[in-house]
Amino acid sequence: MKILVCISHVPDTTSKINFTDNNTNFDTNGVQFVINPYDEFVLTRAMWFKEKQGATVTVVNVGSASTESTLRKALAIGADNAIRINAEPKDGMSVAKEIAAVAKEGAYDLILAGKESSDYNGQMVPGMIAALLGYNFVNGCVQMDVDGTHVTATREIDGGSESLQTSLPLVVGGQKGIVEESDLRIPNMRGIMMARKKPLNVIESTNSDNATNSVSFEKPAPKGAVKLVDAENIDELINLLHNEAKVI
Numbered sequence: 001m002k003i004l005v006c007i008s009h010v011p012d013t014t015s016k017i018n019f020t021d022n023n024t025n026f027d028t029n030g031v032q033f034v035i036n037p038y039d040e041f042v043l044t045r046a047m048w049f050k051e052k053q054g055a056t057v058t059v060v061n062v063g064s065a066s067t068e069s070t071l072r073k074a075l076a077i078g079a080d081n082a083i084r085i086n087a088e089p090k091d092g093m094s095v096a097k098e099i100a101a102v103a104k105e106g107a108y109d110l111i112l113a114g115k116e117s118s119d120y121n122g123q124m125v126p127g128m129i130a131a132l133l134g135y136n137f138v139n140g141c142v143q144m145d146v147d148g149t150h151v152t153a154t155r156e157i158d159g160g161s162e163s164l165q166t167s168l169p170l171v172v173g174g175q176k177g178i179v180e181e182s183d184l185r186i187p188n189m190r191g192i193m194m195a196r197k198k199p200l201n202v203i204e205s206t207n208s209d210n211a212t213n214s215v216s217f218e219k220p221a222p223k224g225a226v227k228l229v230d231a232e233n234i235d236e237l238i239n240l241l242h243n244e245a246k247v248i
Contacts, residue, residue, distance in 0.1 A: 001055040001146065001168075003046045004103055006113035006125070007074055008036035009067040013118065023216045028066075035070055038114020042174040044184055046112055047078045049146065056080050058106070062089045062098045068200060075195035076187030082198070087205035091212040092120075096128030101206045103133060108169070109149075115140055115173035126173035135169045142177030 011017065011031050018027040035043070049055040059074040060083040061067050071082040085098045103111055111130075116123040123139075130137035136151075138144070142161065143154040149168045154161050156175070172178075187195070229237045241248045 001049060001053060001110060002106065002108045003049060003055050003057045003110045003112060004099075004106065004108040005039070005043050005046050005057060005059045005074070005079065006099055006111065006129075007039050007043070007059045007061045007070060008114065008117040008119070009033050009061060009063050009070040010036045010117055010119045017219070019217045019219075023218065024214070026217065033066075033070060035073060036114050036117045036119075038116060038118070038175055040114075040184055041176055041178050042112035042114060042172065043074055043077060043079070044179045045144070045174065047185065048179070049110075050078065050080075053146070055110075058083060058108070060085065060099055060102055062087050062095045064088060071200055072195050073187060075198045075200070076191040077185050078191065080198065082200040084200065084202045085205060086202055087207070090210040090214075092122050092124040093128060093211050094207055094209065096125050096132060097207040097209075098205060099125070100129050100132035102203070103129065110146070110168060111135070111171045113171070113173055115175045123173070126171055130171035133169070133171070135171045136166045137171045137173075138164060138166065139173040141172045141174045144172060144174075144178065 010033065012034050015031045019025060020027045043059065046055070046057045050057050057079045058081050059071055059079045061071055062085045064086070068084060071084060075082055083102055085102065087098055089095045113126040115126065126139060127137055138153045138155055140155040141153050142156055145152045146168070151166045151168060151170055153164045153166065155164065227240060229240065238248070
């Protein structure tokens with residue numbers, strides 16, 4: 001089984017976010033980048049398929065040379081090889097087209113991606129890849145097993161979960177549950193040394209069209225000051241909830 005794992009290069013959630021050039025560009029100074037947490041869950045699941053079923057695992061990212069450190073970490077975790085598509089990711093569709101082209105050429109059986117990236121939270125790329133390739137698709141996946149070409153999966157839905165049966169080729173948008181946080185792997189020294197020798201192939205973009213363009217960025221408004229109301233002053237509390245918070 002050939003597995004392609006989509007890897008997003010995202011800011012660590014503890015990083016302080018700023019913008020430059022009159023709020024038109026993201027300021028990367030002082031920002032630590034990591035593997036998108038959702039992608040790390042599916043990468044760990046791919047390692048299970050590699051170890052238990054002999055699958056080969058390739059990781060892919062759309063980005064500049066600055067993303068290669070993240071791809072190297074994925075190689076250190078255990079991926080066999082990596083592909084960097086040399087393009088600046090502008091929107092979900094452009095990323096999906098780039099990855100779909102790689103997936104089609106490589107004839108991968110299973111494409112794993114986090115259900116969304118933690119920077120934009122769009123939840124669009126895995127579904128777009130499936131549509132472009134004509135592959136089956138399971139989103140919000142929290143459990144999956146593969147037997148030959150037959151796949152049993154469970155995904156989260158509102159108020160519960162849904163069990164599915166499908167087949168390869170397949171695109172999966174995964175999340176926590178497909179593995180647990182305790183299963184995530186930290187690269188050891190041997191893995192880091194081996195990652196230096198594994199192939200990281202850089203290919204040029206096949207898609208020059210961008211459907212969207214970012215005009216400016218804006219931080220969320222700061223939270224307002226807390227108002228304390230005396231426990232005996234119920235009328236004032238009701239007034240604030242009704243006229244200011246507008247929740248009653």
